[in-house]
Amino acid sequence: MNLRSKLAIAFAGVGAAAAILVGVFSYQAASQRIDAELDRSLLTTSAEVAAGATQVLAPSPVTRGPDDDDHDEAQPMVAQSIAPDGTTRPIGGRPVHLDVGDADRTLAATGSLGDHRYWDFTAGRDDYRVITVALGPGRGAVQLGIDVDESRHVLGELATRITGVSALVLAVAALAGWLLARQITRRLVRLTQATEQVSDGGLAGITVPAGGRDEVGRLATSFDRMLGRLADARADQERLVQDAAHELRTPLTSLRTNASVLRRFAELTPDARARLLDDVDGETRELTHLIDELVELATHRYEAEEPSAIGLDEVVERAADRVRRRTGRTIVVDTDASAVTGQAKALERAVANLLENAVKFDATGPVEVVVRDGRVQVLDRGPGIGDDDAARVFDRFHRADAARGLPGSGLGLAIVREIALAHGGSVFAEPRPGGGAVVGFTVGADLLLPSSHPGHVEG
Template sequence: MSGPAPNGGAAGPDAAPGPGSAAGGESSRQGSAPHGHAPRTGRRARWPRLDEWTLGARFALIFALVAAVIIALLGSLAYSAAAALIRTDAQQDFDSTVENLARDVRNQTPNHDGSGSLRLLASESFTYQVLAPDGSLSFQFRPPQRLDYLPIDLVDRQVAAMDSVASVRTREDTSNGENYRIATVSLGGGTGAVQIGQRLSPMENMLGTLALQMLAIGGVVLVGAACTGWLIARRITGRLVRLTEAAEYVTSTGRLDLVAPDQGGGKDEVGRLGRAFNAMLARLTASKQDQRRLVQNASHELRTPLTSLRTNVSVLDRLERLSPEARRRLIDDLQGETRELTDLVSELVELATETRADEPAQEVALRDVAERVAARSGRRSGREIVVDADDSAVFGRPQALERALSNPVENALKFDPGGAQPVEIVVRGGRVEVRDRGPGIEPGELAHVFERFYRATPARSMPGSGLGLSMVQEIALSHGGRVFAYNRDGGGLAIGFDLPVLPPPGG
């Protein structure tokens, strides 16, 4: 009677204040918010999405998930196999014991207590008891420390009253908080029966312990896998973090002098990324220095024609007071300076934007390039330009190669304006030379003629930007070639470039 009282109490009116007080406490806390902290009206804190996790956390999660799947599969298979073996062994033990008991019953003559000389040995796993003919309990074979009575039902009483010997009826039942596998064997002649009960709880407890142990081991392995994933990710992503910090530093400061941290000389993807990042920074640094040098040199080169233009424009205010000859010279100067300035700006734009790189590459016959350049430059200057070329061909950009050849031709015409001998273009096996009989260049200046804005001593008093030969060098290098310049025997200069040639057809 007193048992239901706690349940009734829990459900009764006296128990109501418990949940009510909790709800009231919550309401009280909510109601007191205006008197304490102001209620939060901003965004609520949220769990970060998976794509917001660090790589270390993702690696740890992936390792843990993989380990969990493997542990679950292997653990379930191992447990199922072990449980099946243990249960099968217990079943076989029970069946063997029942079979032996039935054989003993058939072979022995029962005495007055119905048990005859049967070998009935109780143990922790098996319990025996003898039923009287009416199905009541006669006596029990049991360990001294246990007093377990097997349940008796109507069918067991019917077996006890059977005339046949060693009739067996098996079932599973529960008694005394234990699960049993029970077999009832008739003694025959209506003299009773012997019951044998196998306790299943120890076996199930052992399987439960085994499952707990496997879960514990699985948990340890799972934690170990997560830690291993985190350590591996920390080792891998640590280098990525340093690269990211270097990239963020470059982005925020604009400085390109930072070298990415050493990646240990590894040949994996992260090591390659670090080396590529350093190479990229080096290229960007060189490009930035080139741009700065280009701007500085361009400002210097533009200053001279702009100053001259400004001076001549100021003279235009007194144009009516100038003689016709002075006016003509003034206009000629303005036109010449304008053309020089236009050429300089065009070369600067082409050099800075590298628009020539957009031209598709194809097979180019150097003889055709030389003949086009010679014809065009000859028409402009009225000078004779001789082409001596073989059939060598290269893979490159036709217009860029024409520019690389026309610049030294124009230089030759400019520095030898009244030359009695023609300018020569010689092509042999991918080697292109432009030869003249002009004043030549001082030997100490030959190494600098291909630098941007560099002008040799004889050229400083003549119009020009100093960019033509630097463009020749860049075009030659972009085609896998090289440039050269040397003074000719007997006077004059030879400037040109070497390019890798294509094999002849059928070669």
Template sequence: MSLRSRFALAFAAVGAVVAVTVGALSYLAASDSVFAEVDRTLRSTTVALTRGMEKRQEQTPADQAGPVGPVGQSPGSQSPSSRDPVGPSPGGRDTGSRTPAPFPGLDLPAPGGEAAPQPVLQAVGRDGTPIRLSGPLEKLPVSDAARALAASGEAGQSDTTEIDAGGHSYRLLTTALGESRGALQVAVQVDQTRQVLAGMARQIAAVSLAVMLVAAAAGRLLAGRVTRRLARLAEVAEEVSTDGRVTHYATEPVDGRDEVGRLSASFSRMLGRMVAAREAQERLVHDAAHELRTPLTSLLANATVLHRVTELSPDSRDRLLDDVRHETRELGHLVDELVELALAGGREETEEPVDLAEVARRAARRVYRRSGRLVHVDADGSVVRGRPQGLERAVGNLLENAAKFDADGDEPIEVYIRQGAVTVHDRGPGIAADDTRRVFDRFYRADSARGLPGSGLGLAIVHDVAEAHGGSVSAGARPGGGAAVGFTVSRSRLLPASRPPTGAAAAD
């Protein structure tokens, strides 16, 4: 399943959960509110009926009061047959007079002629016998709970339930009258209420479905905007891994500031570095092929001459062999420089605190062993966070470069270290102003250095090391003659100095 489809399903699921939850809570709240109103109507009707009964009992003379005893039970000698029925006579006409009902004073609803369903009123004697008072039903079912309330002597206790009778649903309230007078039941139809709630449930379901569909569409649209850039990144990665061409993709514009935008920017920067690395590799190979051609041509010429070694004089043969040895050493040195330059940017070397003074002294001792030149180190105790081997290689290249151009000097080579900056002074011919910007280029050799040994890669390695440490390189004239060449390390890598400036000459 694609990421876009997963987004759409996730949004749809969230939308469905939210819609169903809100709809269910709304339905329950509406249902509770409607039935609470129905229950209030039932209670108010019950209260009105019981108060009317009590008021009528107080106003009726004792000799005309009729039965005032327990519901369904006649006092004295009066038999149930002596009570006139409530409402029309069995013959279908009104008797013209109404004898007191089991609940004297009840204002019963008039039968028929009203749009709203009439409530059903029923009395329950203390023995559980139902007595119909009014309404469209002959009688209401009497449950065990209703019988218990009718037999209870405590007035005001009630029970609310729903029943099905006569093909309709009713909300039934049974209230105990107390004093062994039984209970009064009031019921009202709730069919319309149920229909309204059912319609509301259908509407909630429709809205929930609509919300789910809208959420799915929104999720798919949003996922499309997100995955479009991710799909482009995946496409570029696949094409780069297939054919290795990155130049075109490294220059593509990057939009967005979100996580995908940052990923795209990082990917573009990575491709840019790959382009730069490939260009550097191609330039290195091209330059190396050019520089290797000279010593190889010389070796080939000398090898050709060696075929006629018997024709050469001893002096010529010795000079020829010296040339071969010299060219071989130069070729080996060139190969070493090429390897060092190729690995300088990609060497896995752990960064650690590096004392630049110690690095300079180790490099100075190595130069002394090779050339016999003294090196004076004047350091302020700068400690930086960096790669010790790379820094030592850079300082060593600066010293070897100074020793090469100041080979006949008697004064020591000077190394100054201040706040992460390393500068080497020599007393050689110096550097021409036109050459100061190019001396750190690969294989570049000034006119004055054409006859000297070297590959033109030493200062290029210094440049790469300085760049890897967030610094820069510099080349200029030394006050009093000579050259001043050096590099700096980024100040953010400078650690607190541990010693004051010290000066010492390094030698074996």
């Protein structure tokens, strides 16, 4: 059973339950009201009969219907008197003898004026409501009965009408529930179809029924955004695989060439052997470095680190020390007291990648690192960045013309961009006045913390 049918049945059930409860309470209220009016009428009429007004017992004109019972509806009442000794005498009305019980005899013998009791009596096919009213001590009592078949007939018709109305309410509630469920589930059906297309592996051409401020509309909007991110992720994945395959061909081709040369290793001079081994060693290092950065970029390994309060000067200094030891180059650090909530190892990796990129392009001069208010920038005196390369320098595997013959995977600055975006910031690359380049990243303003220690300048 689908959701639309369940909602329709639920609406019908609620409507039917409400109609039945209202009908039952209405029937009970009507029945109690009719019985109360009947008892009050009996008490009033019994007083008239006791006063001698027996004309109220006379037959009245009545029009019979084809479905009416054959008993005498024109004369619905019967009356009799009870002597103090318990004997009875008919007064008028229907020729029916009413039973006299011990309570009635007690009222006739010792009851005070006006004392009375109600009870029910059945004679043949007719039901009566009977009242016994005492006339005073030693004066006997009057019994008056009235045929209640007409009242029962009215209550029966009321029950029939209530049943019909309940059935009508049930049908209307089911129809309204189905229409309302159809309106509610229409977007859910289209959303389900879209999810089924996605589960079948298709992302192209999927239309999500967005719109509306209710829960379904919000779900559709969120799902549309999720599909957009999924499509972007798939496109990035395909682009990464294609770029990685392209970049891996160069070192693999070189290694294949060197492997063929190694077959004639004994024929090579010592200098040629040394150059060949250095070439193989360099290519394997480059291949290993490329694979490591591919894995890190594809898996976002740095995202598993828990954010904490850190000083950017400490992060920059650790990265600078590592690059100094690795390259022997001079790194000048100039930082303020910027502190952020972030991932220390990821930020250190980003700074180290910027420094290694600067050292690669600036082969002689010192490299500078400047930190101001969460903005990290690395300055070098290399060949600089052209206008065409400034917009693509942080793309995966992008290499400027000046970097074609230099080592590297082409992923270092792409990792910097991923880390900066993960910290709510951005990246930038621009020419440095006097020659060279300024490359760096920023941290989101909401992650900046009040400074707790002074900055410093260090070479």
